[in-house]
Amino acid sequence: MPHKPYPEGTLERLQAEMTEMLAVFDEACQKLGLTYFIDGGTALGAARHGGFIPWDDDVDAAMPVADYRRFLAEGASALPEGYSLHTWENTERFPTLWAKIWKDGTRFADAPAVEAGMGQPIFMDVFPSVPLDADPGIADRQRRRMLFWQRLSYLKFIAHPKNVPSAAAQAACVAAHGVLSCVPQRFIAREFERSWRCETPGDLWIDPCYAQYDPMPVDCLLPCQRVSFDGIETWAPHDLDRYLTRMYGDWHKLPPEEERYTHAPEVLDFGDGVNVAKRR
Numbered sequence: 001m002p003h004k005p006y007p008e009g010t011l012e013r014l015q016a017e018m019t020e021m022l023a024v025f026d027e028a029c030q031k032l033g034l035t036y037f038i039d040g041g042t043a044l045g046a047a048r049h050g051g052f053i054p055w056d057d058d059v060d061a062a063m064p065v066a067d068y069r070r071f072l073a074e075g076a077s078a079l080p081e082g083y084s085l086h087t088w089e090n091t092e093r094f095p096t097l098w099a100k101i102w103k104d105g106t107r108f109a110d111a112p113a114v115e116a117g118m119g120q121p122i123f124m125d126v127f128p129s130v131p132l133d134a135d136p137g138i139a140d141r142q143r144r145r146m147l148f149w150q151r152l153s154y155l156k157f158i159a160h161p162k163n164v165p166s167a168a169a170q171a172a173c174v175a176a177h178g179v180l181s182c183v184p185q186r187f188i189a190r191e192f193e194r195s196w197r198c199e200t201p202g203d204l205w206i207d208p209c210y211a212q213y214d215p216m217p218v219d220c221l222l223p224c225q226r227v228s229f230d231g232i233e234t235w236a237p238h239d240l241d242r243y244l245t246r247m248y249g250d251w252h253k254l255p256p257e258e259e260r261y262t263h264a265p266e267v268l269d270f271g272d273g274v275n276v277a278k279r280r
Contacts, residue, residue, distance in 0.1 A: 006057075006277075007276055007277075010268070010276050011057060015052045017270070018124060019051070019059075021083070021123075021124050022061070022232065023232045024079060024083055025124065025126070026232070026233070026234050028071075028075055032070065032071070032075070035222070036061050036224070036235055037062055037221060038061055038227075038234055039207070041060065042061070042229075043236055043244065044248060046227050046229045046234070046236055047244055051228075051229050051231070055260045057262050057265075058263060060124070060125045061125070061126050063126065064129055065130045065131075068127075068128040068129070069128075082103065082105070083101055083104065085102075088185050091118070093118040094116075094185075095116045095154050096154070097150055097188075097189055097192050098128065098209045099125075099127075100120075100125055102120070102121040102123050103271075105121070106121040106122040107119070108120055108263070109267035109268075111162075111264075111266065112161075114266055115160060128207070128209070129206070131198065131202060131204070131205050131218065132201075132204045132205065133199070133202055134200045134202030134203075143211040144211075145194075146196070146211035147211045149189075149191050152180060153188050155177050156177070156180040157177075159173060159177035160173065160174070192208070203219070216243060220237060220239045220246070222238055223238055225238055
């Protein structure tokens with residue numbers, strides 16, 4: 001969704017909450033000895049702005065798949081009171097196949113969460129990063145399966161995804177949603193994780209939740225480097241310039257305003273019961 005301004009001071013307050021959440025995640029990973037790196041727009045913000053992109057309203061991190069699985073198994077116990085770890089396995093109406101850390105007692109209800117019927121608080125996303133097969137043909141089939149199962153998971157809970165190109169495609173999404181509502185999420189998630197497997201891992205890694213995007217050379221990601229982000233220290237991809245160039249092209253250049261995405265929540269409550277999004 002194009003950038004929509006928040007009420008004065010609200011976005012800055014939200015970004016401060018999310019910076020604290022990133023610091024909490026970093027501390028949990030250090031306790032558990034896990035590797036992660038900030039991802040996507042969060043990495044872009046660190047490199048270009050020293051923290052948040054001025055209009056950004058979420059935090060993304062990724063983990064090598066072995067670390068990600070350990071975080072799912074052990075991360076909840078490493079988080080302090082007031083924060084919780086969520087996946088489709090422990091949270092009803094959870095439409096995505098990656099993990100989220102929630103700031104308990106708050107609300108951040110964007111359009112997908114509202115349609116899915118998920119009571120989502122302020123959150124950060126945690127994605128797996130997996131190797132593709134060294135054989136390009138097998139890797140291409142991996143990516144198609146990743147994309148297929150992630151889209152099915154989304155359509156199971158959301159009948160009206162964004163950026164659908166035509167009325168016919170919109171009708172197909174509604175029909176698919178009706179069918180998928182009867183398919184167990186456990187089956188979809190199992191098939192999605194099967195798509196990660198490969199017998200001969202290559203040097204290209206990918207986020208299986210967004211397999212439509214280009215994979216990254218593993219030496220671009222690891223070993224991670226320490227960078228500053230709005231007053232805290234966090235881990236970032238090893239070659240940040242190369243990573244961002246592959247992802248965004250000329251990443252130094254600001255996009256036009258109409259391409260500045262935000263979640264634009266319908267409800268934003270910092271824990272005091274007041275929906276500040278109504279003031280927008």
